[in-house]
Amino acid sequence: MEPTPAVQTFKLTRLYGDMVALNDLSLTVNRGDLFGFIGSNGAGKTTTLRILATFLAPSAGTAAVAGHDVVKDADAVRHVIGYMPDFFGVYKDMEVTEYLDFFGACYKIPSAQREKVVSDVLELVGLTEKKGALIGALSRGMQQRLGLARVLIHDPQVLLLDEPASGLDPRARIEVMAILQELQRLGKTIIISSHILSELETLCNRVAIIEKGKLIYAGPVQGVRDQMATGRVIWVKVASDPAQAVELLKGRPEITEVVPTDRQLKVTLASLDTDHSIVAETLVKGGARLVGLREDEMGLEEVFLRVTKGETQ
Ligand SMILES: Nc1ncnc2c1ncn2[C@@H]1O[C@H](COP(=O)(O)OP(=O)(O)OP(=O)(O)O)[C@@H](O)[C@H]1O
Numbered sequence: 001m002e003p004t005p006a007v008q009t010f011k012l013t014r015l016y017g018d019m020v021a022l023n024d025l026s027l028t029v030n031r032g033d034l035f036g037f038i039g040s041n042g043a044g045k046t047t048t049l050r051i052l053a054t055f056l057a058p059s060a061g062t063a064a065v066a067g068h069d070v071v072k073d074a075d076a077v078r079h080v081i082g083y084m085p086d087f088f089g090v091y092k093d094m095e096v097t098e099y100l101d102f103f104g105a106c107y108k109i110p111s112a113q114r115e116k117v118v119s120d121v122l123e124l125v126g127l128t129e130k131k132g133a134l135i136g137a138l139s140r141g142m143q144q145r146l147g148l149a150r151v152l153i154h155d156p157q158v159l160l161l162d163e164p165a166s167g168l169d170p171r172a173r174i175e176v177m178a179i180l181q182e183l184q185r186l187g188k189t190i191i192i193s194s195h196i197l198s199e200l201e202t203l204c205n206r207v208a209i210i211e212k213g214k215l216i217y218a219g220p221v222q223g224v225r226d227q228m229a230t231g232r233v234i235w236v237k238v239a240s241d242p243a244q245a246v247e248l249l250k251g252r253p254e255i256t257e258v259v260p261t262d263r264q265l266k267v268t269l270a271s272l273d274t275d276h277s278i279v280a281e282t283l284v285k286g287g288a289r290l291v292g293l294r295e296d297e298m299g300l301e302e303v304f305l306r307v308t309k310g311e312t313q
């Protein structure tokens with residue numbers, strides 16, 4: 001028998017008035033995945049996570065977490081998830097331990113066990129030394145880690161984290177990412193949203209990219225380039241008139257774009273399958289003096305930006 005996926009949505013749709021924020025989103029996140037949920041501003045990430053966290057009802061379609069329907073079995077879902085919203089208030093005048101103990105009580109963890117649970121989660125997020133500190137005196141990165149500690153209190157199987165690294169400096173980001181990897185090793189299923197694909201490139205084993213509420217890619221990060229790269233980029237250097245070279249190259253249907261830069265031409269081939277020798281051939285036959293030609297693998301972020309360009313709402 002196939003194991004139950006940790007999270008599954010089927011044609012999930014959400015309207016705000018007549019605005020379609022989520023459009024027929026079907027997604028599967030397997031147990032143990034560290035799953036990146038990528039989209040630019042307004043793509044529908046928060047809407048999806050709020051539905052999975054049972055805070056928002058879908059307009060159509062279904063979603064289940066650990067086999068529990070988010071509408072019909074909302075209580076069961078709340079027990080198995082830890083949801084960290086994109087903005088969460090912190091209780092600045094509370095001490096770190098007091099705060100976590102409070103949430104432990106909310107989850108009805110018996111007081112005799114709470115001390116150990118709190119100290120375990122603090123250890124996990126690297127805040128043991130700050131247990132007596134006032135929350136207001138923690139740095140932004142530490143507050144973010146405290147937010148993670150809070151959603152871990154009831155030992156949930158599935159973590160739903162809405163842009164947990166936003167607003168953090170590079171070092172604090174790396175710390176958060178390291179904690180997520182540790183949580184994955186502990187067997188948690190994690191969905192993390194972000195608007196930066198390359199940030200999740202090495203972290204996540206699978207990603208989904210959404211735009212305007214629609215799924216445009218789901219699969220391994222490595223597959224993004226193959227499936228979505230819109231072409232190959234070749235850098236060309238000529239010793240003759242660059243304008244002439246541009247004209248020659250623009251005459252080829254295999255070439256979608258020629259952009260002269262300072263000293264080189266940036267040439268984009270329409271297809272990944274096009275042999276780049278056509279660039280050299282066209283230039284030489286046309287009488288240009290070709291002095292250099294270098295292929296550039298399109299960066300992951302560039303692929304993402306091209307696929308989603310200007311598509312935000
Ligand atoms: N409460 C609301 N009322 C009306 N429209 C909303 C509401 N919440 C979200 N939207 C709209 O739904 C769309 C999706 O928003 P959502 O917050 O899910 O996107 P997001 O991917 O999380 O974006 P961001 O990266 O900015 O956090 C946007 O167009 C947004 O304006």
Ligand SMILES: [Mg+2]
Nearest residue numbers: 045046047086
């Ligand atoms: Mg959001």
